[in-house]
Amino acid sequence: MLKRLTITAATLALAACAQEPSPDGPAAETEATESTASRDFRSVMDDHWALSLEESPILAEQLGEESGRGRLSDYSLEGYWEGIEARRALEARLDAIDTSALTDEERLNHRLLSSEIAGDIEASEHPGRYLMFTTYSAPHLSLARVAERARLRRDEDVDSYLDRLDAMPGVMDSVIARLEEGISEGWTQPCEALQGFERTYRTHIVEDPETSVFYQPLVGNTRVSDDDRARAVTTIREGIVPAYERFGTFYEETYTPACRQTAGVGSLPGGDAFYAYRARSYTTTDMTPDEIHEIGLSEVARIRAEMTEVAGQAGFDELSAFQEHLRTSEEYYPKTAEERVSKASTIAKRMDGQMVNLFTVLPRMPYDILPIPLDVAEGTTTAYYSGPAADGTRAGTYWINTTKLESRPLYELEALTLHEAVPGHHHQIALSQELDLPPFRRFGGFTAFTEGWGLYSERLGMEVGFYDTPETNFGRLSYEMWRACRLVVDTGMHSKGWTRQEAIDFMLENTGLSEVNIIREVDRYITWPGQALAYKIGELKIRQLRAKAEEQLGDDFDVRLFHDAVLGHGAVPLSVLEEVIDAWIEEHKAA
Known part of the structure; x- marks a missing residue:
């Protein structure tokens, strides 16, 4: 059992000892x-x-x-x-x-x-329930993940999986019905931001059921009988493939003509109120979109000054010249998918060895580094993380995009890996699942905390020997600038009426990201209003609390114990985190 803070436990204990009732x-x-x-x-x-x-x-x-x-x-x-x-x-x-x-x-x-x-x-x-898919998540993709993650170790696992296959066509039809109501309410995604979305369902429309992703968990499994295989083949051929065909027809013939024509949701009925709610929800604050926009502009200016300084260290008089050099020099880009995954693995192993310098409590669950499945890779972001299976049968996974390698520079890989693996998402999420907490806290959480921790973790690399070249340090700053720009462009599009191209141009001007990455990111913000605000707002709060702890504790400040305290309650709203750290500071002052 992991020890966690109880904010007034000492006070309660003293009160209990004071008298015998x-x-x-x-x-x-x-x-x-x-x-x-x-x-x-x-x-x-x-x-x-x-x-x-x-x-x-x-x-x-x-x-x-x-x-x-x-x-x-x-x-x-x-x-x-x-x-x-x-x-x-x-x-x-x-x-x-x-x-x-x-x-x-x-x-x-x-x-x-x-x-x-x-x-x-x-x-x-609010009508957000009708925005059922983004550039890399959708119900029909979730069904495919069911197949990819299936572990058929017992006879009952086989039965359960086959029953799920039987249920999939009905799920697809319910998705279509919900999207149809969204059309009638005037709530749709813009198709401009969903370029290539057709691939996500067409890949599952196959002639031979045995080539389907839904059949693969049965291949080579001795627990699967011939009758089970025949049942799966029939379900895929007569149920699942036609369901994906129906969805494709619906998307192309009904949904696409109804796509909204603006990047932001502010133009939709009730869109301004919806976005204001999303801003509060994702940041766990009462900040308005305008306030968040101004914070973003301030952070962009600060980080840009640091980027200019790093460009000078690399021998460039102009920031734009250094950015162009990094974008266009082949030496900074992987030649193969294997090279990208291998370098990410090397970085992760190097950080694994530094974790004891940053924490006293480490999770037991390991993590894998795998390429993002091709059915979503070309239309999604550069990487993401999925947590360990609740029963411990599957490790956490840092999914890394290995398509369009000419747009995925290696100098950004240190920041990316520290964010997604350790000390970022894997460390925080795996640890949370092992805490002595109610399950709604162990398996849930708040995006501002989770993503704020991920961004804060990128910065931690500076304290343990990472970013030791101008290029990799610029990669870190570029990633921080990326998150600061999110505050500007997300609010710009959804609250201030910016166009998609205005958002792309702002990020091209202010980050070192490739144009392909920027387009993918902007499309993500368009289809997932408000989520991108969580990263920088959460990170700023964690940094603020650390600065307060360092100032008040002086030489008694131990960064390992501070990090343990931040993570010791699981993912919580930022206001609760502040109370936890304030109590931790007072506890250490009294010690």
Whole structure:
């Protein structure tokens, strides 16, 4: 069990030692009230987690819950609204609990669960439910991932997988129905930002079912009978392939003509209110889009000055000349996909050896480094991370894009790898899953914390010997500038009416990213409003809290313990993180 902060545990302990209450006095009544409140709260947490598993059957199965077997997530609008009504009922039960009778830890859990449920309910007040896909995520891609991650170790695993195959056509039809309603409500994505999206479904429209990704988990598996294989072939041929064909026809003939013509959601009915909500939700702050935009401009100016200094160290009088040199010199780009993955692996191993200098607590779960599947690689970002399986049967994965190598410079790879693997996403997410926390906290979280930590982790490389050339340091700064520009272009498009090209031009002018990467990134921001705001806002808060701790603790500041404290409660809203670190500072002052 990992030790975590309890904000006022010492105060409570002193109070408990101060007097011995009579078993029949007022304290006994308080104890009974606390016990009732705690039981009621545990009941709500249990029911909320049961709802989460009902909505995420694959996670449920990984955790050993029989209810998850053979099922897929429900993408229908009926299922969506049932989930919202269930959350309203949970919210009412939470509101009825006397939080003064809970322990400190329970009060924190109550606060976080209330925030999560309230956020889900508030989301339902906006039409974002119709934006079902982005440049690299979509329900039909999630179905393909079910196949790619299937582990058929037991007979019941085979049965569960085949049942899921049977359910896939119905899921696809419910997705189409939800998107159709989105069209009727005037809520669609812009097709300009979804160039190449057709590949994501056409790759699954195959003549031979045995070549389908959905058949591959059965290949070479001795637990799979001939009848099982025949069943899968029939389902793929008569169910799944036609379902993907229906989706393709719908997308090309119905959705595409209805695509919105603007980059931002501000032009859509209720779009401004939706985006303001997204800005609050993803940053876990009350900042407005205008405030975030100004922070972005300020950060862009600061980072640009640092980039100019690094360009001078490399022998260039002009920043633009150094950027052009980096963009166009073949020496900075991998020749093969294998080279890119290999260099990322080397960087990761080097950082693995430095982790003890940054933390005292490390997760047990390892991670892999793999190429992004080709069905999504060309239309998605340069890398991303997926966490370990809940049951420990699959490591975390740092997925790296190995397409269009001429646009993926090696000098950026140190920052990218530290963000996605360690000390970034893998360290934080794998550690969170091993904490002694309620499951809604171990397997959930807040984007501003998670992505803020990822960006902060890039900077940590400076403290353990990375970025030792002007090129790699410029790569780090370029990545930081990339996240600062996100604040500007995301708010610019969705709140200020910027065009897609204006966003691309702003990033071309201010980052060292290749044009291909910039286009992919801008398209991501267009299709995923607000998410890109989380990185820089979260990182700035972590850096602010570290500066406060260093100033107040002086020589007693230990960066390893600070990092342990930041991560010790899982992913939390930034306001909660500030309270945690303030308490940690006071605890260390008193020690």
